[in-house]
Every structure is written in C-alpha cells, then in structure tokens.
Amino acid sequence: QEDLESELRTKSKRITYEDPDPYKNLIQWLKDGKAEVSKVQIEVKSEGYRTLRASQFIRQGEWVLFVPRTHYLSLEEVKKSCLINRKMIQLNYIPNNIQTYFVNHLLQENRRQNSFWKPYIDVLPKDVSGFPTYFDAEQDALLKGSPTLFTVMNQRKIFREEYDNLKEAVKEFQRYGYTYNDFVKFRILTISRSFPVYIGENEQQQLLVPLADFINHDNNGFLQYGYSPDADGFFMQAVRNIQKGEELFYNYGQWSNKYFFMNYGFASLTNPMNQFDFDVCLDRNDRMFKMKVELTGGNICWGNRLVNETDHDTFRQSLATVRFAQISKLDDFMQLEEDVQNYNQFWPGWHTTPKTIELEKATFKALRDLLVSELANFASTIEDDQRRLNDPSTPEFRRHIIMLTMREKQIIKKNIEVCDMMLSVIDKTSEQLKDLMRYYNYREIARFVNSEIIPMKLEAEGLA
Numbered sequence: 127q128e129d130l131e132s133e134l135r136t137k138s139k140r141i142t143y144e145d146p147d148p149y150k151n152l153i154q155w156l157k158d159g160k161a162e163v164s165k166v167q168i169e170v171k172s173e174g175y176r177t178l179r180a181s182q183f184i185r186q187g188e189w190v191l192f193v194p195r196t197h198y199l200s201l202e203e204v205k206k207s208c209l210i211n212r213k214m215i216q217l218n219y220i221p222n223n224i225q226t227y228f229v230n231h232l233l234q235e236n237r238r239q240n241s242f243w244k245p246y247i248d249v250l251p252k253d254v255s256g257f258p259t260y261f262d263a264e265q266d267a268l269l270k271g272s273p274t275l276f277t278v279m280n281q282r283k284i285f286r287e288e289y290d291n292l293k294e295a296v297k298e299f300q301r302y303g304y305t306y307n308d309f310v311k312f313r314i315l316t317i318s319r320s321f322p323v324y325i326g327e328n329e330q331q332q333l334l335v336p337l338a339d340f341i342n343h344d345n346n347g348f349l350q351y352g353y354s355p356d357a358d359g360f361f362m363q364a365v366r367n368i369q370k371g372e373e374l375f376y377n378y379g380q381w382s383n384k385y386f387f388m389n390y391g392f393a394s395l396t397n398p399m400n401q402f403d404f405d406v407c408l409d410r411n412d413r414m415f416k417m418k419v420e421l422t423g424g425n426i427c428w429g430n431r432l433v434n435e436t437d438h439d440t441f442r443q444s445l446a447t448v449r450f451a452q453i454s455k456l457d458d459f460m461q462l463e464e465d466v467q468n469y470n471q472f473w474p475g476w477h478t479t480p481k482t483i484e485l486e487k488a489t490f491k492a493l494r495d496l497l498v499s500e501l502a503n504f505a506s507t508i509e510d511d512q513r514r515l516n517d518p519s520t521p522e523f524r525r526h527i528i529m530l531t532m533r534e535k536q537i538i539k540k541n542i543e544v545c546d547m548m549l550s551v552i553d554k555t556s557e558q559l560k561d562l563m564r565y566y567n568y569r570e571i572a573r574f575v576n577s578e579i580i581p582m583k584l585e586a587e588g589l590a
C-alpha cells in the first residue's frame with residue numbers, strides 16, 4: 127500500500143505550481159489539465175469569501191467552465207488513491223457518511239509536500255469558524271430556543287464519533303496524527319463544496335470540483351451543472367445570457383435556512399423555504415395516554431414543521447398532531463379507531479381528522495400555547511434581532527444566526543396569529559364564518575374552515 131502511495135507521490139512531482147498567488151496556481155494547474163476556465167475570473171471579496179465573475183459575455187446554453195475528470199475528486203477516486211480509505215475498505219469499516227472518504231483523502235493530500243492536489247488544497251478556506259460546529263458556549267447560547275441548536279449538537283456528536291472510531295479502527299489514521307480539528311474542517315469543507323452529480327443514468331455521485339466550488343448560492347441562480355460523458359468531465363452551463371463582469375450564482379437547492387446554516391454556514395432573510403421544526407408530544411397525565419401510545423405503535427412525540435406560508439400541508443399536519451394529543455372524549459377516540467382501519471400505520475399528523483368544534487377549539491388553543499412557549503425560549507426577540515442586523519458592527523457569523531432564528535420566530539409568530547384568529551371566530555355561526563372567509567388572507571385556513579368547520583357548524587345548527 128505504501129508503495130502505491132509513494133508511486134502516486136512521484137507521479138505528482140512532475141509539475142509544481144509556485145506562484146505566490148495561490149489563485150494563479152489553481153488556474154494554471156487547471157489549464158494544464160485541459161480544463162476550460164477562460165470565461166470566469168476569481169474575485170476575492172474577503173479571505174474567506176470568494177466568488178466568480180464572467181470575464182466575457184456568455185450566451186445561454188454555453189458552458190461557463192469545464193473541469194475534466196482528472197481534476198475533480200470523485201468517490202471512486204478517493205476510495206482508490208487514499209491509503210486510509212483503502213484500509214477502511216479492507217477492514218470493512220463503514221463510515222457514518224461517505225464524506226469521510228473525501229476527508230481522509232484531503233487530510234492525506236494536505237500532508238504531502240508535492241501533492242497533485244496542492245493547488246486545490248491551497249485555496250480551500252482556511253477559516254471555517256463561522257460554521258456552527260465550531261461555535262463555543264457563548265455562540266451556542268445565541269441559538270437558545272432554536273431547534274437548530276439540537277441539530278448542531280447532533281452534528282458534533284456524529285463528527286466526534288467518526289473521528290474516534292477511525293482512530294481506533296485504522297492505525298495509520300492515528301499514526302499520521304490527524305487532529306480532530308483538521309478532520310472536522312475537511313468534513314465541513316467537503317459538505318459545503320460538494321456537488322451531487324448524475325454520472326451514469328441512475329448513478330449519483332458526490333464530486334469536489336476545483337474552481338466550480340467558488341460559485342455562491344442565490345435563489346435566482348442562473349447556472350446548472352452536470353457530467354458530460356463525451357467530454358468526460360464536469361461542466362457549469364449558463365441557463366440565460368450572462369453579461370461580462372456579472373457575478374455568477376447557482377441555486378444550491380430548495381433548502382430551509384436550517385439546512386443552509388448547518389451545511390454552508392449561512393442563512394438568508396429572503397429564503398422562501400424557511401421552516402420551524404418542533405415536537406408535539408402526548409401528555410403523560412392524559413387519561414388516554416396508554417390508548418394513544420398503543421394506537422400509534424409506541425410513539426409519544428412527533429416532529430412537526432411550520433413554514434412561512436400557512437398555505438401548506440405542514441400546518442394541517444401540525445394541527446392534526448396537536449388534535450390527536452388533545453382528544454379527551456372516548457367518542458372521538460373511538461371514531462379515530464374506526465378511521466384507522468383504513469391505514470397500515472396510524473400517523474397522528476395525517477390521520478386525525480376534525481371531530482367536533484369543541485375539539486377544534488382545544489386544538490387551536492393547545493397549538494397556540496405550545497408556540498407561545500416555544501417563542502419564549504429564544505434568546506432574543508424579533509425586535510432585538512432587527513436592531514442587531516441594522517448595526518453594521520454585528521459580526522458576519524452572528525448575522526447568520528440572527529437571520530436563522532429571526533425567521534424561525536417570525537414563522538412562530540405568524541402561526542400564533544392564525545391560532546388567535548381561529549379562536550376569535552370559531553364561535554361564530556356558519557353564515558358569519560362563510561362571510562369572513564371570503565376575504566381571509568390565509569387560503570389554507572379559509573379552505574380548512576370551509577371544508578371542516580362550517581360543515582360541523584351546519585350540523586350543530588341543524589340539530590339546534
């Protein structure tokens with residue numbers, strides 16, 4: 127194995143790139159490898175924040191850049207050319223994430239003086255302290271109340287476990303003295319810089335692609351990427367005409383702020399995919415606790431999510447889960463048991479349909495109380511956040527925490543308002559409700575009232 131390693135090292139000694147400007151080395155290395163990089167230019171906005179600009183007009187459909195297979199890292203490549211990875215495979219060690227194969231390869235190449243990958247490694251960000259995995263107790267405290275804090279803790283645990291297990295299982299990993307900090311740094315760099323790409327028809331691969339990984343995210347990104355079998359490499363393509371000098375962006379995906387924050391270290395106020403994650407749990411003092419647990423196959427809590435828009439299934443699901451927890455009448459529960467015959471497994475958020483106006487009232491009240499207490503858990507108010515965002519001395523990493531948690535709080539607040547609104551109208555007559563819903567802003571709520579509440583009202587009014 128060591129022979130193969132030294133052979134690779136000799137091979138990589140052929141050309142060295144020693145310009146004091148690491149970006150020049152990167153471009154020259156890519157050009158020497160027959161990459162097509164002439165239409166883009168690197169701009170260093172700050173040491174940790176670089177971007178690409180179009181160095182010429184680029185027509186819609188044209189490739190913006192091309193990197194051949196020899197100059198990007200694929201899973202196949204890193205499994206083959208990294209000693210630790212080969213050992214892992216021999217030992218049948220299954221990493222908790224395939225990112226570990228990339229991390230091991232980067233650690234190896236980072237250690238080598240004359241690595242073929244040196245021009246790439248030299249331009250990877252040096253400082254990743256803005257990623258939540260690196261936060262200290264004081265920075266964690268800023269996330270208090272946010273469901274993201276739990277995810278951060280969990281991520282740290284996963285990273286630590288992998289590092290400790292690797293050290294234990296692969297003696298070379300320990301011998302090279304790779305530190306936990308470097309392991310985590312390369313793990314984060316792998317997460318935040320990899321491209322999921324379809325190579326074969328159904329074969330999705332992660333790739334680390336030099337230079338392409340300088341492009342930042344925007345919701346209105348105008349590039350797409352892929353693998354070209356004919357050219358045997360990775361391309362970025364313009365989906366519209368791009369003017370000379372324009373900054374290049376692509377859309378990293380329709381992800382929530384929490385996802386961006388965890389994987390890329392940023393959040394945005396304009397992300398349309400924001401969400402607030404929260405748990406709805408059964409009350410252990412509930413008389414029906416045991417019956418409910420039995421019905422759901424042993425569950426007590428369910429993860430739910432609310433989004434910006436109340437025009438969304440997530441609202442109905444959250445409501446239904448709370449409704450399940452709120453059922454207190456045997457009749458309602460029996461009706462639920464009847465409904466359940468139609469499903470293989472009972473999911474409170476999908477299957478707990480409205481039963482009575484009384485139950486709906488209790489449900490909106492309980493959801494409201496839950497959200498009010500969630501809101502009170504946060505370290506700061508929306509107003510504090512707004513003030514800090516307006517203050518230019520607020521550090522960059524902190525802005526992202528504020529944007530993340532502020533959006534979570536805004537979602538909670540909006541949903542509290544919906545609960546309040548429902549509680550204020552639920553005692554009205556069916557006619558009054560119909561009138562109110564005609565101009566109601568939240569379509570999902572209006573649809574819910576029209577399809578569920580009004581029929582219940584009509585039935586009750588008919589009986590009366």
Ligand SMILES: C[S@@+](CC[C@H](N)C(=O)[O-])C[C@H]1O[C@@H](n2cnc3c(N)ncnc32)[C@H](O)[C@@H]1O
Nearest residue numbers: 174175176318319339340341342343390391392
């Ligand atoms: C693939 S890299 C893009 C290039 C990066 N700016 C650099 O200098 O190497 C992804 C990283 O860029 C930054 N980034 C990308 N899009 C961003 C955005 N819309 N807002 C803030 N930071 C962003 C984040 O630090 C993220 O982890």
